[in-house]
Amino acid sequence: EVQLLGSGGGLVQPGGSLRLSCAASGFTFSNYAMTWVRQAPGEGLKWVSTIANTGGNTYYEDSVKGRFTISRDNSKNTLYLQMNNLRDEDTAVYYCARGFLAPDCWGQGTLVTVSS
Amino acid sequence: DVVMTQSPLSLPVTLGQPASISCRSSQSLVYSDGNTYLSWFQQRPGQSPRRLIYKVSTRDSGVPDRFSGSGSGTDFILKISRVEAEDVGVYYCMQGAHWPRTFGQGTRLEIK
Numbered sequence: 484e485v486q487l488l489g490s491g492g493g494l495v496q497p498g499g500s501l502r503l504s505c506a507a508s509g510f511t512f513s514n515y516a517m518t519w520v521r522q523a524p525g526e527g528l529k530w531v532s533t534i535a536n537t538g539g540n541t542y543y544e545d546s547v548k549g550r551f552t553i554s555r556d557n558s559k560n561t562l563y564l565q566m567n568n569l570r571d572e573d574t575a576v577y578y579c580a581r582g583f584l585a586p587d588c589w590g591q592g593t594l595v596t597v598s599s
Numbered sequence: 600d601v602v603m604t605q606s607p608l609s610l611p612v613t614l615g616q617p618a619s620i621s622c623r624s625s626q627s628l629v630y631s632d633g634n635t636y637l638s639w640f641q642q643r644p645g646q647s648p649r650r651l652i653y654k655v656s657t658r659d660s661g662v663p664d665r666f667s668g669s670g671s672g673t674d675f676i677l678k679i680s681r682v683e684a685e686d687v688g689v690y691y692c693m694q695g696a697h698w699p700r701t702f703g704q705g706t707r708l709e710i711k
Contacts, residue, residue, distance in 0.1 A: 518700075520648075528640070528648060528691055530700035544699050578647055584630070584695035585638040585653035592647055 485509040487579050487590035494596045499569050505562040505579030505590055513537075513557040516583035519564050521575035522592075529575075532564065533583045546572075569597045601626045601694050605703035611711045618679040620706045622692035627672055629696065636695030639668055639677045642705075643688040651690075652677065684710060 491503040505517070519531040532553040533542045541553050552565040562579050574597045580586035602625040612618045628635050639652040650659050652668040655675060665680040679686060687710060692703040 527689075527705040528642075528693070528702045530693075530702065533700070542698050580648075583700075584636045585650065585693070587650050587653070587659065589647040589649070 485581070485588045487581065487588060489577065489579050489590040489593040492577065492593035492595045494598065495569055496599050497570060497597055499597070500565070500567045501569065501595060503564040503566065503577055503579075503593055503595070505564075507560045507562065507581070510581070512555075512560040515581050517553075517555060517562045518580045518583055518586050519553060519562075520578045520580055520586070520589075521573075522578070523572070523575045526575075531577070534562070535583075566595070569595075571597050573597050600699055601628075601697045601701050603692055603694055603701050603703040605690075605692060605706050608704060608706055610706055610708045612679075612682045612708060613711045614684065615681050618682050618686075618708060620677045620690055620692075620708075622670075622675045622677070622703050624673045624675075624694055626697065628694045629672075635671065637668075637670065637675050638693045638695065639666075640691045640693060641686075641688050642691065643685075646688075648691065679708075682708070682710070 486508045488506045516535050518533045534553045550568045554563045576592040578592045579590040581588040604623045606621045628637050635655050637655050640648040642648045651662050656668045667678045689705045689707050691705050
C-alpha cells in the first residue's frame with residue numbers, strides 16, 4: 484500500500500525556519516517525482532514545489548522561490564521541504580504528493596503556523 | 600500562469616440527482632507528449648485530497664463509475680451521474696501541462 488507520511492510542522496515565528504519531511508513507503512520512491520501542495524485555512528489548494536525523481540530538477544511557485552528548498556534522499560525514501568524566512572501567509576497545511584503531472588497519492592498533511 | 604476557472608463554486612444537489620462542474624483553463628493543456636493533463640480531485644471534509652480523474656477522462660482505481668470527466672483544449676467537465684451522501688466535499692481541477700501547476704478555486708458540493 485502506498486503511504487506518504489508528512490511530519491515536521493508546527494508553530495514558528497515570522498522570519499523563522501522549519502523543515503518538513505515526507506516518508507514514503509509501498510512504492511519505488513526513486514522512480515517518482517514528488518510534489519508539495521499547501522492549503523491555507525479555509526482556502527483552496529496551491530502548488531508549492533516539485534522535484535524530479537533523481538533530484539536533478541526542481542520547480543517552485545514564485546512566492547517561495549529563494550526561501551523554500553525542496554530536496555529528497557532516495558536512500559531514505561524521504562522528501563523534504565526546507566522553509567526559511569517564513570511569513571504569516573505561509574500558514575497552511577502542507578501536503579506531499581506523488582507525481583508531477585497529476586499527483587495520484589497524497590499524504591495526510593502537516594500544519595505549519597507562522598505567528599508571533 | 601495558467602488560470603483555472605471553476606463553476607459553480609457552490610453546488611447544492613439532491614441525493615440521486617446528477618451534478619456537473621465546469622473547469623476552464625486560460626491556455627491549452629496539451630502537454631509535449633500529446634496528452635492533456637487535466638485532473639480532478641475530491642477533498643472530503645477533514646481529509647486529504649484524492650485524485651478521481653486524470654488526463655481528462657481516465658478514472659482512478661476504486662473511483663465509482665458515476666464519476667466521469669470529459670472535455671478538450673481549454674474546457675473540461677466533471678459529472679456525477681447520481682450524487683450520493685459520500686460525495687459531499689470540495690472538488691478541484693488541476694492542470695499539469697505548464698509550470699507553475701495551478702488549481703481551480705474549488706467547487707463545494709452539498710446535499711440539499
